[in-house]
Amino acid sequence: MQRVLWSVIAIMWLTILTYSIVVAVVCTVSAVLLRLQPLGAKPGPVNRLAGLTIGRGFRLIQRWHLTGARQLVTATVVSWALWTILGALTIAIVTPGYDPARMWLVYGLLCAIVGSVIGFIVAFAGSAYYAKATRMSTFEGAAGYFVMFMSLMGGGVGAAVLGIGMAMFFYQQGH
Numbered sequence: 001m002q003r004v005l006w007s008v009i010a011i012m013w014l015t016i017l018t019y020s021i022v023v024a025v026v027c028t029v030s031a032v033l034l035r036l037q038p039l040g041a042k043p044g045p046v047n048r049l050a051g052l053t054i055g056r057g058f059r060l061i062q063r064w065h066l067t068g069a070r071q072l073v074t075a076t077v078v079s080w081a082l083w084t085i086l087g088a089l090t091i092a093i094v095t096p097g098y099d100p101a102r103m104w105l106v107y108g109l110l111c112a113i114v115g116s117v118i119g120f121i122v123a124f125a126g127s128a129y130y131a132k133a134t135r136m137s138t139f140e141g142a143a144g145y146f147v148m149f150m151s152l153m154g155g156g157v158g159a160a161v162l163g164i165g166m167a168m169f170f171y172q173q174g175h
Helices: 003-035 045-060 069-092 104-133 141-175
Strands: none
Touching: 003 045, 003 141, 045 069, 104 141
16 A cells, blocks of 8 residues: 555656646747747737746736846746646646545536636627627627626636536545
């Protein structure tokens, strides 16, 4: 039993190391491609990739008032660290070898995230159709506010229903 536990821990750390290296490569490639972009060019796929991979790093170092290459390198390192921490926590949570009976809350939270996305999309489509079918006023964005409010409510309901329902299901399966 002890040997199995140590092998699971070793596999977890190896996975975290591999993930960290992959994230470092992706952030570095994104930074190099962003650096090769000409100044004043229209935003394209490279800018979108950089926004997804190292955009949070730029937002966090904004207060440091760095310029030029120092800003890009620092933002890349900060983004790599954030992605690595997030990935390491996720890998540590879902690593097999833990007692699944105690994982019902984590699974419920993951299902709540999926439920919120599904609820948001369904409520958005339904409320947009309703606003158009009833010829709701668009004066000062009334129809837009209605659609967004209903979408957010749908996301909350979807998260609650799927999250609580699946947490109860996983709790009963574990006990």
